[in-house]
Amino acid sequence: MEIQIQELSPKKALLKFSDTTATEVNAIRRSLVSNIPKMAIDDVEFHLGTVHDDESGRDYDLSTSIFDEAIALRMGLLPVPTKPKSFRFKDKCTCKGEGCEHCQVIYTLDKKGPCTVYSRDLVPLGDPELAIADPDVPIVTLGARQAILTYATAVMGTGRQHAKWQVVHAVGFTAQPKVTINKAAGCSDACLKKAGSICPTKVFKAGDGPLEVVKEDACILCKDCEKACSHGSIKIDSDPTTYLFTFETDGSMTAREALRLAFENLVAEIDDLRDAVVSLG
Numbered sequence: 001m002e003i004q005i006q007e008l009s010p011k012k013a014l015l016k017f018s019d020t021t022a023t024e025v026n027a028i029r030r031s032l033v034s035n036i037p038k039m040a041i042d043d044v045e046f047h048l049g050t051v052h053d054d055e056s057g058r059d060y061d062l063s064t065s066i067f068d069e070a071i072a073l074r075m076g077l078l079p080v081p082t083k084p085k086s087f088r089f090k091d092k093c094t095c096k097g098e099g100c101e102h103c104q105v106i107y108t109l110d111k112k113g114p115c116t117v118y119s120r121d122l123v124p125l126g127d128p129e130l131a132i133a134d135p136d137v138p139i140v141t142l143g144a145r146q147a148i149l150t151y152a153t154a155v156m157g158t159g160r161q162h163a164k165w166q167v168v169h170a171v172g173f174t175a176q177p178k179v180t181i182n183k184a185a186g187c188s189d190a191c192l193k194k195a196g197s198i199c200p201t202k203v204f205k206a207g208d209g210p211l212e213v214v215k216e217d218a219c220i221l222c223k224d225c226e227k228a229c230s231h232g233s234i235k236i237d238s239d240p241t242t243y244l245f246t247f248e249t250d251g252s253m254t255a256r257e258a259l260r261l262a263f264e265n266l267v268a269e270i271d272d273l274r275d276a277v278v279s280l281g
């Protein structure tokens with residue numbers, strides 16, 4: 001298998017895998033989705049009753065317009081910055097599951113209305129670098145005299161346990177498209193240009209000259225162009241040994257780090273499988 005990086009930004013990757021099969025590429029996809037360790041808020045403690053604000057002299061009701069469960073769910077989906085080498089799973093930590101700086105991060109949230117509460121309002125106790133990776137996620141809107149006071153605890157998990165521990169989103173792959181133009185008898189430049197203009201991803205360029213393929217990788221194999229030319233001049237095929245693979249992360253770690261962890265995990269799982277088979281004798 002060969003891997004070519006076509007696009008790599010902190011939160012997004014586009015890769016080309018060649019000399020491989022769909023099964024192998026799918027194993028990488030599954031490892032990315034299910035097996036990468038990530039921190040996510042798993043426990044939220046809501047304070048109830050009223051709070052007094054000395055500055056304004058007002059009392060605030062510790063309740064909001066949406067259920068606490070819904071707020072906790074929204075917090076669970078926030079991207080908590082994760083350095084897998086610095087964190088451990090709680091049940092495998094040296095603190096024996098009691099909770100320490102290596103296996104949990106605690107955030108405080110203390111806001112008074114009227115305002116919209118954002119992810120940036122969650123303040124990590126300790127390292128400020130653990131502030132939520134995307135600061136602009138709205139959590140709840142507070143009315144006048146409403147307030148929220150919570151402690152939220154993030155722990156390590158994997159996408160296999162719950163989607164809140166899933167690092168990657170929009171992960172998918174497609175076989176490498178092969179687009180060929182071979183002008184058949186009876187076909188004309190006008191017919192080809194009309195067929196090319198149908199393409200939703202602008203694979204073709206139809207200037208003054210004949211129709212050309214300019215962005216073959218962008219083809220989504222919809223075959224609309226192939227159907228549009230009744231002479232059969234355009235052929236869309238795919239290469240079953242080469243795949244274009246794309247994914248995004250939620251910001252809890254970089255796309256490069258997520259891919260590295262996915263490969264590490266896949267190698268470990270294959271080793272486990274081999275050991276299990278060998279142990280059968």
Ligand SMILES: [Zn+2]
Nearest residue numbers: 093095100103
């Ligand atoms: Zn611990």
